[in-house]
Amino acid sequence: MNSSNPRRLVDEILRRNARNPALAWRLFKHLLSSPSAPPPSPSSIFSLSGALAHARLLPELDHLHHLLLNLPHSAAPHCLTALSLASSTAGILDRALSQLQSLRSHFPSHAPPIRLYNSLLGSSLKANRPDLVEALYKDMLLAGVSPDTYTFNLLMSSLCNSGRLDEARLLFDRMTLKGCQPNEFSFGILIRGYCKAGFSLRAVELLDGMERVGCLPNLVIYNTLISGFCREGRIGEAESLVDRMRKEGLFPNVVTFNARISALCKMGKVLEAYRIFRDMQDDELGLPRPNQITFNLILDGFCNGGMLDEARALVESMKESGFFARLENYNIWLSGLVKNGRLLEARMLLEDMVRKGLGPNLYSYNIVIDGLCKEGMIFGAESVISLMRNNGISPDTVTYSTLLHGYCTKGKASGASRILHEMVSNGCFPNSFTCNILLQSLWKEGRISEAEILLQKMNEKGYGLDIVSCNIVIDGLCENGKLDKAMEIVDGMWQHGNAALGELGNAFLGLVDDGNDSKKCFPDLITYSTLISGLCNAGRLDEAKKKFVEMTGKNIAPDSVIYDTFIHAFCKHGKMSSAFKVLRDMGKKGCKPSTKTYNLLIWGLGSKQQFNEIQNLINEMQEKGIPSDVITYNNLIRSLCDGGMARKAASLLEEMSKNGIMPNIISFSLLIKAFFKTSDFDAAQAIFHGALTTCGQKEVLYSLMCNEFSMNGKLLEAKELLQIAFERGFSIERFPYKHLVEELCKEQRVDDAQSLLISMINKGYLFDPAAFLPVIDALSKKGNKHEADKLSEQMMDMATYHEKSKFVNSYTQHGEMGPRHIKSKQDSSRGSDWRNLLHRDDGSGVAMKVLKRVQKGWGQGSIPSPRPQNVDPFDVWESTG
Structure with a gap:
C-alpha cells in the first residue's frame, strides 16, 4: 500500500465493489490480513456489512463479526456498532442483536449510540416483537443512553400495537420529564392507537393539546380521527372535525372521503355513500376525485346491500374508466354475486x-x-x-x-x-378446525356413537380436544334439550378441563388428557354464551342469571351478545322492565349497546303497543350516535300494522329513504299484509308496485300478492299474478295454485282453472297432481267427458313424474351449475295430498271413477309409490390411513 492514507484506500476498494459483495468480502479479508493494514473505518464496515446482509451472505457476516472482535480496542467498538446497525437496517434482527450483545459484553465501558438502539427498536417493532422492544429499552437505560423523542415514539408504537394504551399514554406524559419534547409523530401514534381501539373521544383530547406544545395537527392526524369516528358510527363528530380542518386551512382529501363512505356503507346507508361518491366525480364541486379504494368501497356496499343492479352498472363504469382491472376488484364482485345468490x-x-x-x-x-x-x-x-x-x-x-x-x-x-x-x-392434512366441523355435524344430528369414534380418532391423530370441541358438545346438548347435562359439564370443566366430557358416559372416559393443566380446556365466553342462550330459550331465566353471575365471578367479561340474549328473552316473555335493566347494566359495565340491542327492545315494546316508549328509545339512539337500520324500521312498521295503523306505517318508507336506509322485502310484506287485512286493496297494490321498483321483480313478492288475493276472494287478480309467475319462470311452490284452481271451479270458472293447468303444463312445470282433481270433477259434472279424460291422462303422467321430483330437484340443485330457471320450474310439492283427494267423500266420487276408467283404457297400471332410500353410514376416517 503506497497510499499515504491506507484506510481511504480500503474504503475506496470496498466502495467500488459494493455491487459485488462476495468480491468485496474477499478483497477486505486480503487487505485485513496484511500486517501493515490499518483498522477499517466504521463507514467501510457499515458499507461492507450492509452489502453482505442485503445479499444474505450470512456465513460471511458471521465471519466478519468474529474478525471485528479481534481488532484493536480503539477501533473494535465503533466497527461492531456499524456492523450491528447495518444488520438491523437490512432486517437481520437476530444477527444485529447478537452483534450488540458482543459490543456490550466485550466493551462494557463503550455505550452504544442512540442511533443503534433506535434502529434495533424499529426493527423489533416491524418484526412484531414487543418483548424485544422492552428488553432493548431496559438495556439502553442500563448502558446510560438517554432516549430521545424518536425512541419514545417507537416505544409508544409498540405499546399501542399491543393494546397497552394506558402505558403508552403514561410514557407520552413522561417524555417532557426525560427532557424530550413530543412532536406531531408522538401525537399521531397515540391518536392512531386510541382510534384503532375505539376511543376516538380520548384521541380528540390529544388533538386539543397539540397547540399547547407548539405542534400543528396535519392532514394524516385529522384523517385518522375522522376514520375512527366513522368506524364508531359517530358521523356527527366526524363532520365537526372536517369543519375544524377547513378552518385551520387543511382540506379533506380522498382518504377523508373514503372514511366517510366506508362508515356509511357499513351502517347500511349505501345510497347516502353513493351520493358522496357522485359528488366526488363532479368537476364543478372541486372535491377529490375517487380512487381505486373509493370504487371498491361503493361496489362492496352495493353488494352487501343486495343492490345487484346498481353494482352491475358500477362494474361496467369501472371497466370503462380503468378501475376494474385488478384481482381485488373481481374478488369483491365475485363475493357480491355469491352473497346475493347469483352463483351461475x-x-x-x-x-x-x-x-x-x-x-x-x-x-x-x-x-x-x-x-x-x-x-x-x-x-x-x-x-x-x-x-x-x-x-x-x-x-x-x-x-x-x-x-x-x-x-x-x-x-x-x-x-x-x-x-x-x-x-x-x-x-x-385436516386440522382441529376440520375435525370440529365433522364433530359438530355428528353431534347436532344426535349421532353420538359416531361422534365418539371421531373423538377417538382425533386423539389418535394428535388433535387434542380444544375448547372449540368442548363448546360444540355443549351446544349439541343445549340444542337437544339436555341443559342439565350441559351445566354439569361446564361445572366440571373448571376442575377437570376437557376431562369433564367423561360426564357424558363411560364411552367418553379416556378420550381426554387431564394430566397437564396447561392443556386443560376451561370454559370461556363462548361456553357461557351457549349455555345462557340455551337456558333463556327454554325459559329458565333465573338459572341463566345465575350462570351470568358465575361467569363474571370467574373474571369472564360479558359481551353484547350475552346482554342481547337476556334482552331478547325478557322481551319475549313480556318482562320489559327487566330488559331495560339489562340495557342500563350494559352502560355501567362499559359494554356499548348496538343497533341490535335497541332493535330487540323496540320489538318487545311493539308487541305491547307501547309507541311512546318506542319513540323515546329512538331518540336515545340518536343521542348516543347509534344508527338505525332496516330492522329498526321493520320493527316499527310491524308494531304500527299490528296496532291497525297501516297508513302511518307506510309513511315510514319515505323516512327510511331520507335516512339512506333501503326498505327490504320484509318492510313491504308487512305493509301488504296489513292493507289486505283491512281490505284496502288499492293501497296494497301501490305498496306492491313500490316493492317491485325498490327490490326488483322478486318471486317472493309475487307469491305473497297472489296468496293474499286468493285468500281474499280476488281470484282473477290472483290468476293474473300466477300467469306472470309462469312467464318469468318462477318456482310455483309458494304460489296457491291448488287453492286457486279449486276456488275458480267453485265459482263456476272452470275455463279459467283449466287454462291455469294448461299454462303450467306448457311451461314445463312439475306440480302436485291434486291440482287436476277439481277441474276433472267440474268438467265431468258438465258432461265434458273428452276434456275430463284428457286431463286425467295428463294427471297420471304427472303422477309418475311427481314421484321422481325429489331426484329431479336434487339433480338441478347439485348438477354442474345448471341454469337457475330449470330449478325454479320444479315444484317438490312437499306433503302432496293428491291421493287423499282421490278418496275424498264429497258426494260425487266422479274423479275416482274417471281415473279408474283411464287406468283401464290406457293400461297405466298402479300408481307408483315412493321407495325409501338407504343412507350410507358415516365413517369419516375409513380411508384416511
Whole structure:
C-alpha cells in the first residue's frame, strides 16, 4: 500500500465493489490480513456489512463479526456498532442483536449510540416483537443512553400495537420529564392507537393539546380521527372535525372521503355513500376525485346491500374508466354475486377471468366454493374445484373444510368421507378446525356413537380436544334439550378441563388428557354464551342469571351478545322492565349497546303497543350516535300494522329513504299484509308496485300478492299474478295454485282453472297432481267427458313424474351449475295430498271413477309409490390411513 492514507484506500476498494459483495468480502479479508493494514473505518464496515446482509451472505457476516472482535480496542467498538446497525437496517434482527450483545459484553465501558438502539427498536417493532422492544429499552437505560423523542415514539408504537394504551399514554406524559419534547409523530401514534381501539373521544383530547406544545395537527392526524369516528358510527363528530380542518386551512382529501363512505356503507346507508361518491366525480364541486379504494368501497356496499343492479352498472363504469382491472376488484364482485345468490353468474365470471388471463387466485375460487356449499350445491362446488385444478391451483385446507362442511350439512356421509380421504391423499392434512366441523355435524344430528369414534380418532391423530370441541358438545346438548347435562359439564370443566366430557358416559372416559393443566380446556365466553342462550330459550331465566353471575365471578367479561340474549328473552316473555335493566347494566359495565340491542327492545315494546316508549328509545339512539337500520324500521312498521295503523306505517318508507336506509322485502310484506287485512286493496297494490321498483321483480313478492288475493276472494287478480309467475319462470311452490284452481271451479270458472293447468303444463312445470282433481270433477259434472279424460291422462303422467321430483330437484340443485330457471320450474310439492283427494267423500266420487276408467283404457297400471332410500353410514376416517 503506497497510499499515504491506507484506510481511504480500503474504503475506496470496498466502495467500488459494493455491487459485488462476495468480491468485496474477499478483497477486505486480503487487505485485513496484511500486517501493515490499518483498522477499517466504521463507514467501510457499515458499507461492507450492509452489502453482505442485503445479499444474505450470512456465513460471511458471521465471519466478519468474529474478525471485528479481534481488532484493536480503539477501533473494535465503533466497527461492531456499524456492523450491528447495518444488520438491523437490512432486517437481520437476530444477527444485529447478537452483534450488540458482543459490543456490550466485550466493551462494557463503550455505550452504544442512540442511533443503534433506535434502529434495533424499529426493527423489533416491524418484526412484531414487543418483548424485544422492552428488553432493548431496559438495556439502553442500563448502558446510560438517554432516549430521545424518536425512541419514545417507537416505544409508544409498540405499546399501542399491543393494546397497552394506558402505558403508552403514561410514557407520552413522561417524555417532557426525560427532557424530550413530543412532536406531531408522538401525537399521531397515540391518536392512531386510541382510534384503532375505539376511543376516538380520548384521541380528540390529544388533538386539543397539540397547540399547547407548539405542534400543528396535519392532514394524516385529522384523517385518522375522522376514520375512527366513522368506524364508531359517530358521523356527527366526524363532520365537526372536517369543519375544524377547513378552518385551520387543511382540506379533506380522498382518504377523508373514503372514511366517510366506508362508515356509511357499513351502517347500511349505501345510497347516502353513493351520493358522496357522485359528488366526488363532479368537476364543478372541486372535491377529490375517487380512487381505486373509493370504487371498491361503493361496489362492496352495493353488494352487501343486495343492490345487484346498481353494482352491475358500477362494474361496467369501472371497466370503462380503468378501475376494474385488478384481482381485488373481481374478488369483491365475485363475493357480491355469491352473497346475493347469483352463483351461475359467479361461475361465469370465474371462467371469464381465466379467459382474460387475470388468473383467479385461491381466494377467488374459495369464495365461489363457499357460496355453492352454503346453497347445498355440492356437485357444483366440486366442479369449481376441477376448474381451479385445471388452472394450476391446488385446493387448500380452507377449500376442503368448506366442502366437508357442505357434505356434513347435507347429511352426505359417504361424500364427507371421500373428501377427507382426498384431502389427506393430496398432502393437505385436516386440522382441529376440520375435525370440529365433522364433530359438530355428528353431534347436532344426535349421532353420538359416531361422534365418539371421531373423538377417538382425533386423539389418535394428535388433535387434542380444544375448547372449540368442548363448546360444540355443549351446544349439541343445549340444542337437544339436555341443559342439565350441559351445566354439569361446564361445572366440571373448571376442575377437570376437557376431562369433564367423561360426564357424558363411560364411552367418553379416556378420550381426554387431564394430566397437564396447561392443556386443560376451561370454559370461556363462548361456553357461557351457549349455555345462557340455551337456558333463556327454554325459559329458565333465573338459572341463566345465575350462570351470568358465575361467569363474571370467574373474571369472564360479558359481551353484547350475552346482554342481547337476556334482552331478547325478557322481551319475549313480556318482562320489559327487566330488559331495560339489562340495557342500563350494559352502560355501567362499559359494554356499548348496538343497533341490535335497541332493535330487540323496540320489538318487545311493539308487541305491547307501547309507541311512546318506542319513540323515546329512538331518540336515545340518536343521542348516543347509534344508527338505525332496516330492522329498526321493520320493527316499527310491524308494531304500527299490528296496532291497525297501516297508513302511518307506510309513511315510514319515505323516512327510511331520507335516512339512506333501503326498505327490504320484509318492510313491504308487512305493509301488504296489513292493507289486505283491512281490505284496502288499492293501497296494497301501490305498496306492491313500490316493492317491485325498490327490490326488483322478486318471486317472493309475487307469491305473497297472489296468496293474499286468493285468500281474499280476488281470484282473477290472483290468476293474473300466477300467469306472470309462469312467464318469468318462477318456482310455483309458494304460489296457491291448488287453492286457486279449486276456488275458480267453485265459482263456476272452470275455463279459467283449466287454462291455469294448461299454462303450467306448457311451461314445463312439475306440480302436485291434486291440482287436476277439481277441474276433472267440474268438467265431468258438465258432461265434458273428452276434456275430463284428457286431463286425467295428463294427471297420471304427472303422477309418475311427481314421484321422481325429489331426484329431479336434487339433480338441478347439485348438477354442474345448471341454469337457475330449470330449478325454479320444479315444484317438490312437499306433503302432496293428491291421493287423499282421490278418496275424498264429497258426494260425487266422479274423479275416482274417471281415473279408474283411464287406468283401464290406457293400461297405466298402479300408481307408483315412493321407495325409501338407504343412507350410507358415516365413517369419516375409513380411508384416511
